[in-house]
Amino acid sequence: VKKRIREMTSRKLPIPMKLRINKLKQYLRGWIGYFALIDTPNGLKNLDSWIRRRLRMCLWKQWKLPRTRVKKLKGLGVPFGKAYE
Numbered sequence: 001v002k003k004r005i006r007e008m009t010s011r012k013l014p015i016p017m018k019l020r021i022n023k024l025k026q027y028l029r030g031w032i033g034y035f036a037l038i039d040t041p042n043g044l045k046n047l048d049s050w051i052r053r054r055l056r057m058c059l060w061k062q063w064k065l066p067r068t069r070v071k072k073l074k075g076l077g078v079p080f081g082k083a084y085e
Contacts, residue, residue: 001031001047009054011061020058024051 007013008024028051032044063069073083 002050005051005054009051009058011058017055017059017062021055024055 004027005024008020008027013020059072060069063072070080070083074080
């Protein structure tokens with residue numbers, strides 16, 4: 001699973017974030033549907049946090065310049081001082 005998600009969230013893959021998330025959702029829906037009978041709440045929680053970290057990495061890579069990062073973070077509601085750190 002992680003190998004396939006790594007490929008889908010590669011920093012080298014030049015696709016828009018919405019398309020990346022839609023592909024991830026489609027893949028994970030199928031994967032979770034197949035393994036629905038297995039009781040692993042901790043495993044899914046860990047996988048979820050790992051995927052979120054990968055997506056943040058992709059966003060950070062897209063926002064290459066520091067001024068772009070500050071502008072985008074401010075647009076998301078982060079205070080200027082915190083965004084500038």
